[in-house]
Amino acid sequence: MAYWLMKSEPEELSIEGLSRLDEARWDGVRNYQARNFLRAMSLGDECFFYHSSCPQPGIAGIARIITAAYPDPTALDPSSPYHDAKASAEKNPWSAVDVAHVRTFRHVLPLGLLKQQTALAELPLVHKGSRLSVMPVSEAQWAAIMALSA
Structure with missing residues (x-):
């Protein structure tokens, strides 16, 4: 199993919204590197659900990948x-995956706290200018973040 971090603006989909829905499509990724990470995901992989572009950015919980990557239908929808x-039905460069809610953290783990952790120094999230919406998380980084959530 691999680990990931996926960013979402809470107004679009929050960890609470995913909890209510139980599962949802993760779509709208329009960066090739992030798309390639979506394509590398496997069923059962887990990801940290990160709230971005909000007053309190940070990791809000955990989701599980429940489908392999497939063509993102939003790329074909003019609305x-x-x-x-x-993009066309024959040549859609974008991918989506479906995720299921696993856990909502009691408190969001704020970006400032994450940046203070030496165990997370190599995590792209904590680097200045990192805008990637999907990124891998090592087992050691996963364990360090899970320890913060306890």
Whole structure:
């Protein structure tokens, strides 16, 4: 099993929203490196659910990958903010996965706290200018973050 971190704006999908839905499609990723990480995910992989672009950015909980990557339908939908005019049913460069709620943390683990952890120094999230919405997390980084959530 691999570990990941996936960012979402809470207004679009929060950990509480995922908890209510139980599962949801993770779509709208429009960065090739992040898309490649989606494609590398396997059933059962777990990810930290990160709230971004909000007053309290941070890790809010855990989700599980429940489908392999598939073509992102929002790329083909002209009414979607993630529409890609160059995409077609035959050639859709974007991918999505489905995720299920696993756990909501009692408290969001704020970005400032994460940046203070030496065990997370290599995590792209804590690097200045890192805007990647999907990234791998090592087993050691996963364990360090889980210890913070206890």
